[in-house]
Amino acid sequence: MGSQDPLELAIRKISETRNLIQLLITSSESFDYPKAKAAVRDLQCKIVELSRLQNDLKEQCQIPVEVIEFPAFQRD
Numbered sequence: 001m002g003s004q005d006p007l008e009l010a011i012r013k014i015s016e017t018r019n020l021i022q023l024l025i026t027s028s029e030s031f032d033y034p035k036a037k038a039a040v041r042d043l044q045c046k047i048v049e050l051s052r053l054q055n056d057l058k059e060q061c062q063i064p065v066e067v068i069e070f071p072a073f074q075r076d
Contacts, residue, residue: 024043
């Protein structure tokens with residue numbers, strides 16, 4: 001992960017997630033199901049990525065800070 005600023009990293013990840021959600025909504029509204037399905041898959045991957053990132057940041061942080069828990073994604 002490197003020595004990136006945690007705030008900068010969080011903002012970038014939130015922006016990426018927002019873009020995925022916008023793509024999902026747009027694809028659903030236009031009935032582009034393959035694109036919507038791909039966006040859902042990407043969001044599922046983002047959940048796993050955010051969960052890992054959260055764990056990495058917790059390890060670096062000396063004071064435990066809980067903002068939002070991102071549970072590990074479990075497939076049905």
